[in-house]
Amino acid sequence: MPDTQSPTRKRIVDAATRLFYAEGIGRVSVDAVAEEAGLTKRTLYYHFKSKDDLIAAYLDGRDQPNLRRMAGWFDAAEGGADRKVEAIFTNLARSARHPKWKGCGFLRTAAELASMPGHPAVKVGARHKLNFETWLAGALSDHGVGEPPALAREIVLLIDGCFSIMLIHRNPDYIEAAGRAAATLVRARISGSQV
Amino acid sequence: MPDTQSPTRKRIVDAATRLFYAEGIGRVSVDAVAEEAGLTKRTLYYHFKSKDDLIAAYLDGRDQPNLRRMAGWFDAAEGGADRKVEAIFTNLARSARHPKWKGCGFLRTAAELASMPGHPAVKVGARHKLNFETWLAGALSDHGVGEPPALAREIVLLIDGCFSIMLIHRNPDYIEAAGRAAATLVRARISGSQV
DNA sequence: TTAGGTATACCGACTAGTGAATATACACAA
DNA sequence: TTGTGTATATTCACTAGTCGGTATACCTAA
Numbered sequence: 360m361p362d363t364q365s366p367t368r369k370r371i372v373d374a375a376t377r378l379f380y381a382e383g384i385g386r387v388s389v390d391a392v393a394e395e396a397g398l399t400k401r402t403l404y405y406h407f408k409s410k411d412d413l414i415a416a417y418l419d420g421r422d423q424p425n426l427r428r429m430a431g432w433f434d435a436a437e438g439g440a441d442r443k444v445e446a447i448f449t450n451l452a453r454s455a456r457h458p459k460w461k462g463c464g465f466l467r468t469a470a471e472l473a474s475m476p477g478h479p480a481v482k483v484g485a486r487h488k489l490n491f492e493t494w495l496a497g498a499l500s501d502h503g504v505g506e507p508p509a510l511a512r513e514i515v516l517l518i519d520g521c522f523s524i525m526l527i528h529r530n531p532d533y534i535e536a537a538g539r540a541a542a543t544l545v546r547a548r549i550s551g552s553q554v
Numbered sequence: 555m556p557d558t559q560s561p562t563r564k565r566i567v568d569a570a571t572r573l574f575y576a577e578g579i580g581r582v583s584v585d586a587v588a589e590e591a592g593l594t595k596r597t598l599y600y601h602f603k604s605k606d607d608l609i610a611a612y613l614d615g616r617d618q619p620n621l622r623r624m625a626g627w628f629d630a631a632e633g634g635a636d637r638k639v640e641a642i643f644t645n646l647a648r649s650a651r652h653p654k655w656k657g658c659g660f661l662r663t664a665a666e667l668a669s670m671p672g673h674p675a676v677k678v679g680a681r682h683k684l685n686f687e688t689w690l691a692g693a694l695s696d697h698g699v700g701e702p703p704a705l706a707r708e709i710v711l712l713i714d715g716c717f718s719i720m721l722i723h724r725n726p727d728y729i730e731a732a733g734r735a736a737a738t739l740v741r742a743r744i745s746g747s748q749v
Numbered sequence: 750t751t752a753g754g755t756a757t758a759c760c761g762a763c764t765a766g767t768g769a770a771t772a773t774a775c776a777c778a779a
Numbered sequence: 780t781t782g783t784g785t786a787t788a789t790t791c792a793c794t795a796g797t798c799g800g801t802a803t804a805c806c807t808a809a
Contacts, residue, residue, distance in 0.1 A: 367754080382669045385580040389799060401801080402755050410799065461668045469721040470665035473656045474577045476724055484722045513735040516728065517708075520715030526664040527679045529671055533711065540708040540739055547738055562788080584765060596767080597789050605765065 368406045371396045375417045380464050384414050384480075385471050414468065415479040421464055422487045426494060433498055440502035441545040444514060448538025451521060452531040463522040491515065505548040514541050556601045563601045566591045570612045575659050579609050579675075580666050609663065610674040616659055617682045621689060628693055635697035636740040639709060643733025646716060647726040658717040686710065700743040709736050 362368065374396035378387040389410050393400040407413040429447060436446030454460055461467070465484035472478045496511035504510060517537040524533050556563065569591035573582040584605050588595040602608040624642055631641030649655055656662070660679040667673045691706035699705060712732040719728050 362753085365754090383580075383666060385578075385666065386669065388797070390797085399756055400799090401757085404800070405754065462665070465722065466718045467665045467668055470657070470662045470718070471578060471580065473662055473721050474581065481722060488719065488722055509731065509734075512728065512731045513712075516715035516719060516732045516735065517711055518715070519718045520711035520713070523661045523665070523714045523718040524683065524711060526668050527660065527676060527683055533707065536704065536707045537711045539704075540711065543742055544735055544738060547742065556787080560788090583763075585763085594790055595765090596791080599766070600788065 365406070367398070367402070370398075371403055371406055371413070372416050372420050375413055376420060379414065379417050379468075380461060381459070383471060384417075384468055389413070411479060415483050418465055418468060418480050418483040418487065422483070422490065425465075425487065426491055429491065430494060430498070433495075439549070440499055440504045441542040441549065443498075443502070444545050445538045445542045447518070448521070448534050448541060451518070452534035452538075455521075455525055455531050455534060462526045463519070466519060466522050467526075488515070488519075499545075504545060510544060510548050513544050517541050517544075560601070562593070562597070565593070566598055566601055566608070567611050567615050570608055571615060574609065574612050574663075575656060576654070578666060579612075579663055584608070606674060610678050613660055613663060613675050613678040613682065617678070617685065620660075620682065621686055624686065625689060625693070628690075634744070635694055635699045636737040636744065638693075638697070639740050640733045640737045642713070643716070643729050643736060646713070647729035647733075650716075650720055650726050650729060657721045658714070661714060661717050662721075683710065683714075694740075699740060705739060705743050708739050712736050712739075 371392065375387075375392045378392055378395055389403060390400055392413065393403045396403070403413070407416065432447050432450040433443045436443040465487055469481050469484050472481050475481070492511050492515050495514060496507040499510055500507040517540055521534045521537045525531070566587065570582075570587045573587055573590055584598060585595055587608065588598045591598070598608070602611065627642050627645040628638045631638040660682055664676050664679050667676050670676070687706050687710045690709060691702040694705055695702040712735055716729045716732045720726070
């Protein structure tokens with residue numbers, strides 16, 4: 360039984376992360392991952408029982424880093440909850456301008472696996488998105504905004520809308536627009552009025 | 555030179571539409587499309603110069619039907635602009651419950667082609683999404699809502715957010731939540747106040 | 750000696766795309 | 780009416796290469 364902490368396994372996941380994110384899971388062969396990791400396919404199959412297994416491991420490795428990045432942007436921003444939420448979008452727009460940016464790995468993988476809803480990688484993605492939504496609801500609650508769970512969900516929808524539409528238009532203006540919409544939704548709950 | 559109106563070509567596009575939407579463009583071979591259309595691969599290649607060409611034709615054929623469907627939902631709904639916008643989401647949630655529903659073909663294709671931003675199919679998708687945004691801005695303008703282009707863009711972001719996140723969670727509650735958020739954004743512009 | 754880890758070499762199935770031949774239909778001249 | 784040429788449309792058989800996955804053997808450290 361392979362060691363789940365082994366440095367070899369980590370090297371494989373790192374290689375898979377680079378390639379899967381850059382090209383998409385369907386366009387990257389197991390051979391290519393093995394080569395990128397500097398070992399043979401047989402070794403890769405010693406550590407992972409299938410390509411599907413490797414895909415799930417790739418996404419699992421992105422869960423915490425992604426969460427920390429988003430939380431960092433929120434925490435670092437000045438101002439009230441509306442400004443902090445908008446800061447997430449501003450920072451997202453900045454990263455999206457980087458030429459290597461290819462959207463959200465979780466969403467892109469789910470899109471590629473749309474015909475296999477029970478795929479383990481989709482489940483990992485669902486857990487990640489739920490983790491984020493839960494964290495955001497808590498953060499909004501800490502800032503005294505009304506209905507944190509409902510608001511967090513609406514913001515999540517705008518964020519994932521950005522990720523998707525950016526892959527079509529490649530125009531960060533959409534992210535800025537989503538940020539303004541999110542701020543509007545936050546303020547609708549700060550004023551307490553049922554707008 | 556092949557006839558671009560030929561019934562054979564239409565048969566191929568129809569077959570491609572069924573398979574590409576159900577399985578994703580990367581998981582469907584040209585052989586499979588030819589078989590689904592009831593002809594040989596060589597005939598398919600007489601009508602389309604490449605698989606990429608066929609993918610673009612598939613999406614091109616979905617542009618107008620999709621637009622008409624959305625516009626139909628909007629027009630048929632009772633009430634003000636907020637209710638009409640929310641109706642789009644309610645109907646979307648209803649279709650999403652159908653077992654054959656696999657999200658938005660345009661977004662899924664763009665996600666699969668994230669590493670090829672200039673792909674002809676992505677351009678077709680961009681045109682479609684822009685067509686929809688433009689139509690929605692016009693419809694909102696007809697109902698006297700403020701800042702129709704900005705509002706239309708925000709609603710588009712929520713719709714595409716639904717499409718994406720549904721592929722992960724498979725939970726139509728997200729679509730209902732997006733509908734409420736969209737209605738909130740519309741009302742923020744009906745009251746004219748800068749919420 | 751034993752077990753974890755790695756390498757070489759291979760499997761059958763499938764991939765996008767093509768060469769060459771042929772079927773069909775219509776135009777026009779004898 | 781018949782024969783010939785031409786453009787469109789279709790088929791069979793094939794290429795060269797890639798896919799995920801595996802059988803077998805080897806090496807090294809405990």
